Amino acid sequence: MRGIRTDLAAEARDLWRESAGETSALPGVEARQDTENGFPVETIRILDERGEQALGKPRGTYVTLELEPLLRREAGAFRRGAGVVAARLRALLGLGEGEGVLVAGLGNRAMTPDVLGPMTLEHMLATRHLVSALPETFGGLRPVSLLETGVLGTTGLESSELIRAVVQRLRPKAVVAIDALASRRLDRVCRTLQLSDTGIAPGSGVGNSRPELSRSSLGVPVVAVGIPTVVDAATLAADLTARSGLGERPPEDFASASEGLMVTPREIDARMRELSRLLGYGLNLALQEGLTLEDITALMG
Amino acid sequence: MRGIRTDLAAEARDLWRESAGETSALPGVEARQDTENGFPVETIRILDERGEQALGKPRGTYVTLELEPLLRREAGAFRRGAGVVAARLRALLGLGEGEGVLVAGLGNRAMTPDVLGPMTLEHMLATRHLVSALPETFGGLRPVSLLETGVLGTTGLESSELIRAVVQRLRPKAVVAIDALASRRLDRVCRTLQLSDTGIAPGSGVGNSRPELSRSSLGVPVVAVGIPTVVDAATLAADLTARSGLGERPPEDFASASEGLMVTPREIDARMRELSRLLGYGLNLALQEGLTLEDITALMG
Amino acid sequence: MRGIRTDLAAEARDLWRESAGETSALPGVEARQDTENGFPVETIRILDERGEQALGKPRGTYVTLELEPLLRREAGAFRRGAGVVAARLRALLGLGEGEGVLVAGLGNRAMTPDVLGPMTLEHMLATRHLVSALPETFGGLRPVSLLETGVLGTTGLESSELIRAVVQRLRPKAVVAIDALASRRLDRVCRTLQLSDTGIAPGSGVGNSRPELSRSSLGVPVVAVGIPTVVDAATLAADLTARSGLGERPPEDFASASEGLMVTPREIDARMRELSRLLGYGLNLALQEGLTLEDITALMG
Amino acid sequence: MRGIRTDLAAEARDLWRESAGETSALPGVEARQDTENGFPVETIRILDERGEQALGKPRGTYVTLELEPLLRREAGAFRRGAGVVAARLRALLGLGEGEGVLVAGLGNRAMTPDVLGPMTLEHMLATRHLVSALPETFGGLRPVSLLETGVLGTTGLESSELIRAVVQRLRPKAVVAIDALASRRLDRVCRTLQLSDTGIAPGSGVGNSRPELSRSSLGVPVVAVGIPTVVDAATLAADLTARSGLGERPPEDFASASEGLMVTPREIDARMRELSRLLGYGLNLALQEGLTLEDITALMG
Numbered sequence A, B, C, D: 001m002r003g004i005r006t007d008l009a010a011e012a013r014d015l016w017r018e019s020a021g022e023t024s025a026l027p028g029v030e031a032r033q034d035t036e037n038g039f040p041v042e043t044i045r046i047l048d049e050r051g052e053q054a055l056g057k058p059r060g061t062y063v064t065l066e067l068e069p070l071l072r073r074e075a076g077a078f079r080r081g082a083g084v085v086a087a088r089l090r091a092l093l094g095l096g097e098g099e100g101v102l103v104a105g106l107g108n109r110a111m112t113p114d115v116l117g118p119m120t121l122e123h124m125l126a127t128r129h130l131v132s133a134l135p136e137t138f139g140g141l142r143p144v145s146l147l148e149t150g151v152l153g154t155t156g157l158e159s160s161e162l163i164r165a166v167v168q169r170l171r172p173k174a175v176v177a178i179d180a181l182a183s184r185r186l187d188r189v190c191r192t193l194q195l196s197d198t199g200i201a202p203g204s205g206v207g208n209s210r211p212e213l214s215r216s217s218l219g220v221p222v223v224a225v226g227i228p229t230v231v232d233a234a235t236l237a238a239d240l241t242a243r244s245g246l247g248e249r250p251p252e253d254f255a256s257a258s259e260g261l262m263v264t265p266r267e268i269d270a271r272m273r274e275l276s277r278l279l280g281y282g283l284n285l286a287l288q289e290g291l292t293l294e295d296i297t298a299l300m301g
Helices: A009-020 A049-055 A077-093 A116-121 A128-133 A159-170 A233-243 A252-257 A268-287 A293-300 B009-020 B049-055 B077-093 B116-121 B128-133 B159-170 B233-243 B252-257 B268-287 B293-300 C009-020 C049-055 C077-093 C116-121 C128-133 C159-170 C233-243 C252-257 C268-287 C293-300 D009-020 D049-055 D077-093 D116-121 D128-133 D159-170 D233-243 D252-257 D268-287 D293-300
Strands: A029-036 A039-046 A060-066 A101-106 A144-150 A174-183 A192-196 A222-232 A261-265 B029-036 B039-046 B060-066 B101-106 B144-150 B174-183 B192-196 B222-232 B261-265 C029-036 C039-046 C060-066 C101-106 C144-150 C174-183 C192-196 C222-232 C261-265 D029-036 D039-046 D060-066 D101-106 D144-150 D174-183 D192-196 D222-232 D261-265
Touching (some): A009 A039, A009 A060, A009 A192, A039 A049, A077 A174, A077 A222, A077 A268, A101 A116, A101 A268, A116 A144, A116 A174, A116 A222, A144 A159, A144 D144, A159 A174, A192 A268, A222 A233, A222 A268, A233 A261, A233 B233, B009 B039, B009 B049, B029 B049, B039 B049, B039 B077, B060 B077, B101 B159, B116 B174, B144 B159, B159 C159, B174 B268, B222 B233, C009 C060, C009 C192, C039 C049, C060 C077, C077 C174, C077 C192, C077 C222, C101 C116, C101 C268, C116 C144, C116 C174, C116 C268, C144 C159, C222 C268, C233 C261, C261 C268, C268 C293, D009 D039, D009 D049, D009 D060, D009 D192, D039 D049, D060 D077, D077 D192, D077 D222, D077 D268, D116 D144, D116 D174, D116 D268, D159 D174, D174 D268, D192 D268, D222 D268, D268 D293
Parallel strands (some): A174 A222, B101 B144, B174 B222, C101 C174, C174 C222, D101 D174
Antiparallel strands (some): A029 A039, A060 A192, A192 A222, B192 B222, C029 C039, C039 C060, C060 C192, C192 C222, C261 D261, D039 D060, D192 D222, D222 D261
């Protein structure tokens, strides 16, 4: 379907079904649903080229966590959600003890729905310098470095170039890249979290274009972590028009007026604070296996 | 038309025309178009009860300024635009020399598209204390006080209650109320500025409800100044559906998913900085007739 | 001692002793030391005019809490400290059930060591609107309104004028005024918290001058809450010179160079965040007797 | 003199004179005073090892600009000051046409007096991506990249490591490093600007320690740009005590209480905004020879 843009594998799968028919078998793709700590989790595996073409995404594993329990403010939802994020991330990363990680926060601090990456870093523990300076005290920690990449327009430097430069120097065993995503559907915005072991494909993200970040470009595994924070106004219109049975394209004047606009929650500033905290704590738990939520809070100072 | 929400008199007039037919005469309403300093300006006067009912707004004068020259970054557009805002505001306020004014910035600092009021105050000169402490030096200035009202949820206090309390104590000759507005049409968002001498009606604004601020509630004239910064996602859907010829209502599932969402420019943070500066300087020029843009910049420190 | 400026009654008492001799009895003043929840607490009562003259402060009760356990990050220090603040505030306020309170945050958001008042409000529950809109649901809460006063230079309005206007309209049973303080001694900065039932005297605070806020000016009891966040560079020099046995005045060139300078912790931004949170939670606990720390966290959203 | 810490060559020279006597010749050091665009400028050249030992700084050129005309808000001071910064920087950099530059902003965004580096970057044009993507349009610009290094405690990465990694990848012809400095004297804080072609020596800056950034560590010339924003409270005490004729050390209890404290202007937040703007515009003018102040303002958007 033209004009529809999504960074979520689960949405790409739904789009395929809408055009191919609900009952068709999707070749080269496996999916399963679970509930973990009370959170609905879907795991989609794109197995081969057929799956890649059907969903328009590279092969690999995509984990989608629905955040409803957190939004409903269920008791213990933060702790439970951070636990699921941690467990799934650990599985995707598959790191050995003490292997170093570089965590990159992508996106634009000056644009609220794009602030997820930089703001998540504020909730994370940088430990690389501690481990190397005081190995007796901090030897139990995994060495973690944090990098806020900024955006091309204000740095003159592609995020991917900066990350590559740092990877070449620090030689981490894996990279985690955090970024805000675009979604197709309103009811996913700020309500879904996606983890994948495929890195970040060119052209995703909230800003106009993101460069590729993948094992092939960086030489180490790249796990991408993201939350959809906007729907393109143009995507919304295309979707709405299609669902209204009017055909594939929204009215011409609408399409031009929607340029440069996005749909986002009224409470986007508050949502970004809440979600970046969940991500940050989930990442800390994943990377530092010996620490509890309380330890992390104490260490954050 | 159900589900369409707008704070702009010009849009209310367009909506009336869409349902009554382009050629119908609109009773009780006068309108004229001008170009001032290169900016398109429309003046709508609601003259009587017929006009009030047709447009759903109280009688009075509504001035709409289109901001295209500023957005196209035309040479001198900031200075010219601030000049138009100042001239029109002065005409609506009709103040005598040295008469004091209270400027109230409404809205929520923690919600980007609602930050217009508080952020505009950051570009304004507070002079009341200077005029009263050093009348020889500052006697040429109009006494101006600035009040950031905050929002009910974080203060426990209606903006209107706070403004009334301050008006009763300071006894200004007029109140200027600055607030972000909701628009119906995407192509108006962050591109239009409205001034009116009718105050603010209940239920407008970006937040859920704004209290009435008017001459009848405050006892002094109230000039409202605003810029549309969002379109309700629900309004967008209703508008799009209607224009598609599908009837009045968008699909049911869409209506529920769009709850709590808004459409706003990707660059909303940058737009708010730019537009609040235009408003602030326009207001300063309107209130301090003896000062130039350069004087104001120097006094802002 | 000339040139020494302090907002702390405990420091004023120490200064008196330094000039009068350690063993002299201080007339019209009572003091006692306690430890509560592990925090050292001193209570000074200025009983009559002799005490007022000796200490240069109005009669009333001054409670000083030393924050060492918090700074050492002792286990449970936040909870224990907030409990002591709450218990002492409650005793100073002496409110009946359901009696309304106005909490005013004084100071300048644009000046880090002066941000204590505004930042504390960010950690407080505004409840007045809830209690009046939904008395069945929220009837158990005390109606609390929050007011950020801003500063004269940017509003044109004295904090005291604004507070008086609001008090006249809302008729609360008491006012709590939060403000950053100046201390004389480096080892008190960001390490001491003072509560008093005397309101705020003219000329205290971090900014140049604060207006009086007291029962006599507002018509209701005023409890002041503050933390010293700076030492005047001039005070520091006077103090250091005096203690060096060099006489009362620092070198002339030093006095002029120290104008407009202050001594403050390197980590002042982090300290302000931590201390405003302690104050905010302590105040919430004091005002809402039925709530726990966990309730407050949940309600803050 | 023990306990005195300064990053300014002009202060190091003054300290040498204080101990050696005003009339002594300082070997291996040349100095001259000028006035440029109304700003007093001093140029100190450390020529050889004798000079290095006397002043405790590496050989090279140190330019000190006194900012009084800016602080007195003289007419045109911003434009004149930015012009002097630009001319002196250009002379120190000695770049050929179109040669690329990496500008690094050092320091901690979460600590006001240390924010000079990151905040200056906000006033600078990143052009590298424009020059390479649209050489016909932007070929007249010098390719400039901007890098905010963050601080070790929050990134796990030394600023110098990050800069080295980026230099190895981008191969700029020079690095400009911006950092807040520590001064010895109160009357220099936020009133002096230093440029030097020696890079940054270990242990300078506002934070505890800065790593070396120099031609020998990076392989390209490094020009350091800084403004003193604090005096150590301990330095202040040592200085004051010395000048009082009391000997070299302040009272013991004072020394311990002053740990972790700094002396800084009350208006430090406003000063940082003003000074970072001056630096940013001066740097832009230095690097982009074809642009005027007005061009830069227009391009900053």
